[in-house]
Amino acid sequence: xxxxxxxxxxxxxxxxxxxxxxPIILLLLMMVGLIAFxxxxxxxxxxxxxxxxxxxxxxxxxxxxxxxxxxxxxxALVATVVIGVIGVVxxxxxxxxxxxxxxxxxxxxxxxxxxxxxxxxxxxxxxxTLLAIAGLVGGIGLIAAxxxxxxxxxxxxxxxxxxxxxxxxLMASALAVLLTSWAGSRRAxxxxxxxxxxxxxxxxxIGLLSLGAVVVFVEPAYGFFLLPPPGxxxxxxxxxxxxxxxxxxxxxxxxxxxxAWGWARLREAR
Amino acid sequence: MGGAIMTGEHMDxxxxxxxxxxxxxxxxxxxxxWRMSFRAVLLLMGAAGGALLFAIIAFDLSDMAITDGALNAxxxxxxxxxxxxxxxxxxxxxxPILELILTSPRPVAWxxxxxxxxxxxxxxxxxxxxxxxxxxxxxxxTFGAHLLRWVxxxxxxxxxxxxxxLYGRRSSYGVLLAIVVxxxxxxxxxxxxxxxxxxxxxxxxxxxxxLTAEQYAVNRALLTAIGVGLIALTCIRTRDSEALLGGxxxx
Numbered sequence: 001x002x003x004x005x006x007x008x009x010x011x012x013x014x015x016x017x018x019x020x021x022x023p024i025i026l027l028l029l030m031m032v033g034l035i036a037f038x039x040x041x042x043x044x045x046x047x048x049x050x051x052x053x054x055x056x057x058x059x060x061x062x063x064x065x066x067x068x069x070x071x072x073x074x075x076a077l078v079a080t081v082v083i084g085v086i087g088v089v090x091x092x093x094x095x096x097x098x099x100x101x102x103x104x105x106x107x108x109x110x111x112x113x114x115x116x117x118x119x120x121x122x123x124x125x126x127x128x129t130l131l132a133i134a135g136l137v138g139g140i141g142l143i144a145a146x147x148x149x150x151x152x153x154x155x156x157x158x159x160x161x162x163x164x165x166x167x168x169x170l171m172a173s174a175l176a177v178l179l180t181s182w183a184g185s186r187r188a189x190x191x192x193x194x195x196x197x198x199x200x201x202x203x204x205x206i207g208l209l210s211l212g213a214v215v216v217f218v219e220p221a222y223g224f225f226l227l228p229p230p231g232x233x234x235x236x237x238x239x240x241x242x243x244x245x246x247x248x249x250x251x252x253x254x255x256x257x258x259x260a261w262g263w264a265r266l267r268e269a270r
Numbered sequence: 271m272g273g274a275i276m277t278g279e280h281m282d283x284x285x286x287x288x289x290x291x292x293x294x295x296x297x298x299x300x301x302x303x304w305r306m307s308f309r310a311v312l313l314l315m316g317a318a319g320g321a322l323l324f325a326i327i328a329f330d331l332s333d334m335a336i337t338d339g340a341l342n343a344x345x346x347x348x349x350x351x352x353x354x355x356x357x358x359x360x361x362x363x364x365x366p367i368l369e370l371i372l373t374s375p376r377p378v379a380w381x382x383x384x385x386x387x388x389x390x391x392x393x394x395x396x397x398x399x400x401x402x403x404x405x406x407x408x409x410x411x412t413f414g415a416h417l418l419r420w421v422x423x424x425x426x427x428x429x430x431x432x433x434x435x436l437y438g439r440r441s442s443y444g445v446l447l448a449i450v451v452x453x454x455x456x457x458x459x460x461x462x463x464x465x466x467x468x469x470x471x472x473x474x475x476x477x478x479x480x481l482t483a484e485q486y487a488v489n490r491a492l493l494t495a496i497g498v499g500l501i502a503l504t505c506i507r508t509r510d511s512e513a514l515l516g517g518x519x520x521x
Binding site (some may be wrong): 020037085087091101185186194195 | 440
C-alpha cells in the first residue's frame with residue numbers, strides 16, 4: 001500500500017464530507033439524541049421515586065446521587081450510539097458509489113493504485129472524519145451531561161464512549177463503506193445500506209453486551225444491564241463477554257473488507 | 271427567443287408549440303411516462319420491502335423485538351415502506367442528469383407526480399389487501415377503522431420523506447427521517463404516550479383506545495394534513511430550477 005496515495009484520498013474524503021455537510025449533520029444528530037435521551041432518562045429516574053424520603057441512600061454500595069444520574073447517562077449514551085450508528089450507515093454509504101456514479105473509477109483505473117490502497121484510503125478518510133465528530137460529541141457531551149445529569153460518574157462516560165461508542169461508529173461506517181462499494185450510484189448505495197443497517201444494529205447489540213460491559217471495570221454496580229446470575233463473579237463474567245463479543249465485532253467488518261476487496265479484484269482484475 | 275419548438279409527438283400533426291407565447295398550450299403536449307415510473311417504483315418497493323424483510327428476519331433470529339406487539343404489521347410496515355420509497359423518488363443530487371431534465375419543457379413536477387401516483391397506487395393496493403385480511407379475522411375490527419390506522423401515517427411519512435430528500439438534496443435524508451420517525455415512534459409508542467401525553471396530535475401510532483374519539487379524529491386529520499402539505503410543498507419546490515440545481519431560491 002502506498003501511504004502517500006492513502007493520505008491524498010483521506011484529505012479528499014474529508015473535504016468532500018465537509019462539502020456534503022455530513023460531519024455537521026452527524027454531530028447535530030448525536031448531540032440532539034444525547035440531550036433528548038438524557039432528559040427522558042432523567043425524567044424517568046425522578047418519576048421512579050428513587051430520591052423520595054425513606055428510600056435507601058445507597059444502591060449496590062454506591063451513593064444514589066451518583067448511581068441514579070450515571071445509570072441515566074448510560075441509557076442516554078447507548079441510545080445516542082444507536083442513533084449515531086443508523087446515521088453513519090446512511091451518510092457514509094455513498095463514499096465509493098459516488099466515484100462510480102461520476103465515472104471517477106475509470107480515471108482511477110488508469111492510475112497505478114491498487115484496490116487495497118483505494119479501499120484503505122476511503123475507509124481511513126471516513127474514519128478520520130468520524131473520529132473528529134466523535135471527539136466533538138464526547139467533549140460537548142461531557143459538559144452537556146454535567147448540566148443535565150449533575151453528579152454523574154465521568155469515568156463511565158469516558159469508558160462507554162471510548163470503548164463502546166467510538167468503535168461501534170467505526171464498525172458501522174466500515175460496513176456501510178465496504179458493503180455498498182459494489183453500487184454504481186448513490187441511490188443504489190442507499191438501497192444496499194438498508195440491508196447493511198440491520199447487520200450494524202445486531203452487531204451493536206453484541207457490542208453493547210461485550211464492549212459496553214467495560215463499565216463493570218469502573219464500578220461493578222454499573223453492570224446492571226448484564227443481568228448477572230445471583231452470586232456470579234461479575235468481573236469474570238465481563239471478561240468472558242468481552243472475549244466472546246470482540247471477535248464478532250472485529251471479524252464482521254474484516255469479512256466485509258475481504259468481500260469488497262475480493263469483488264473489486266474479480267470485477268476489475270487488478 | 272420567439273421560436274417555436276416541435277416535439278416528437280407533434281411533428282406528425284405539424285403543429286408547432288410556441289413556449290414563449292403560450293406555456294399552457296405547450297403543456298398540452300406532455301405525456302406521462304407510466305411504464306418507466308412503474309419500473310422505477312417497483313424496483314424501489316422490491317428493494318425496500320426486501321430490506322425490511324431481511325431486517326425483521328435478522329432481528330427475529332437475534333431475539334431483538336422491534337415493535338410493541340399491540341401494533342399490527344400493516345400499521346408499521348406500510349408507512350415505513352411508503353416513507354422510504356417516497357424518499358427515493360426524487361432528490362436533486364441523486365438525479366444524474368438533472369440539468370438535462372431541467373432543460374426539457376416537461377416540468378420536473380410531472381416526474382415527481384407520476385412516480386408518486388404509482389407509489390401511492392401500489393401502496394394502496396397492498397394496504398387495502400392487508401386491511402381486508404386483518405378485518406376478516408375474528409377480532410379484526412371494521413375495515414374503515416383499520417384503514418384509519420395506516421393511511422394517515424403513510425401520507426405523513428410520504429410527505430416527510432419526499433420533503434426531506436428534496437430540501438436535503440439527498441435521498442439519505444428522507445430515508446433516515448422515515449426510519450427514525452417510524453421505527454422510533456413504533457418502539458417508543460407507550461413511552462411517548464405516558465411521558466409526553468401532549469404529543470398526541472402528531473403521534474403516528476396513536477390508538478383509538480388511548481384517545482377520545484375527537485382526539486383520534488384530530489390526530490388522523492392532522493397527520494394527513496401534514497403529509498399533503500409537505501407533498502404540495504415538494505411539488506411547488508420542483509418548479510424552481512435554480513434551487514434544484516443548488517443555487518439560491520428564486521421564488
